Amino acid sequence: EIVLTQSPDFQSVTPKEKVTITCRASQSIGNSLHWYQQKPGQSPKLLIKYASQSILGVPSRFSGSGSGTDFTLTINSLEAEDVAAYYCHQSSSFPITFGQGTRLEIK
Amino acid sequence: EVQLVETGGGLIQPGGSLRLSCAASGFTVSSNYMSWVRQAPGKGLEWVSVIYSGGTTYYADSVKGRFTISRDNSKNMVYLQMNTLRAEDTAVYYCAKAWGHFDYWGQGTLVTVSS
Numbered sequence: 001e002i003v004l005t006q007s008p009d010f011q012s013v014t015p016k017e018k019v020t021i022t023c024r025a026s027q028s029i030g031n032s033l034h035w036y037q038q039k040p041g042q043s044p045k046l047l048i049k050y051a052s053q054s055i056l057g058v059p060s061r062f063s064g065s066g067s068g069t070d071f072t073l074t075i076n077s078l079e080a081e082d083v084a085a086y087y088c089h090q091s092s093s094f095p096i097t098f099g100q101g102t103r104l105e106i107k
Numbered sequence: 108e109v110q111l112v113e114t115g116g117g118l119i120q121p122g123g124s125l126r127l128s129c130a131a132s133g134f135t136v137s138s139n140y141m142s143w144v145r146q147a148p149g150k151g152l153e154w155v156s157v158i159y160s161g162g163t164t165y166y167a168d169s170v171k172g173r174f175t176i177s178r179d180n181s182k183n184m185v186y187l188q189m190n191t192l193r194a195e196d197t198a199v200y201y202c203a204k205a206w207g208h209f210d211y212w213g214q215g216t217l218v219t220v221s222s
Binding site for chain 2: 032034036038043044045046049050055085087089091094095096097098099100101
């Protein structure tokens with residue numbers, strides 16, 4: 001099983017701050033890594049697919065990078081509405097796995 | 108517009124069975140991969156099962172042999188039959204349209220396994 005480890009688990013942030021969340025895979029997964037945002041009480045929402053591909057309708061302040069085992073989700077100029085949990089997910093091999101999540105809170 | 112609506116959750120005793128349904132609109136389930144993902148209260152996301160367009164299915168080890176994913180092409184619906192339920196199966200169950208990534212999710216249905 002491919003284990004995805006996100007860091008940090010939790011971050012207290014201020015509006016307009018640049019936020020970086022990392023996701024490390026226990027073995028190489030190429031670019032089969034996707035990012036989701038889940039706001040409290042809501043379903044997850046796809047933010048980035050295949051490590052760096054943008055999704056129609058997602059604000060441009062969200063971007064992704066990486067390949068192999070190390071991946072990054074960057075939020076440029078964080079807005080208050082970005083308070084949420086963020087998850088990475090690998091579709092390289094079964095079982096499909098998710099990172100443990102990173103929760104962002106506004107200071 | 109793509110929409111997924113899950114139903115069938117509820118309170119069930121340990122050892123019991125439940126069938127979840129996912130009604131899809133705006134696309135054809137038989138031409139896509141469809142997955143179930145669950146989230147225990149206050150916890151992260153856990154993939155449960157997927158059914159490919161060709162009918163091949165895969166399961167997480169935690170549910171293999173107890174859960175069965177299926178679909179009804181005529182109704183454009185996906186199902187998750189859950190047998191021998193355990194307390195640790197308590198979660199919100201999401202239906203998701205999958206093609207590698209999960210691009211659309213339903214609102215989820217809560218399954219509570221408790222005596």
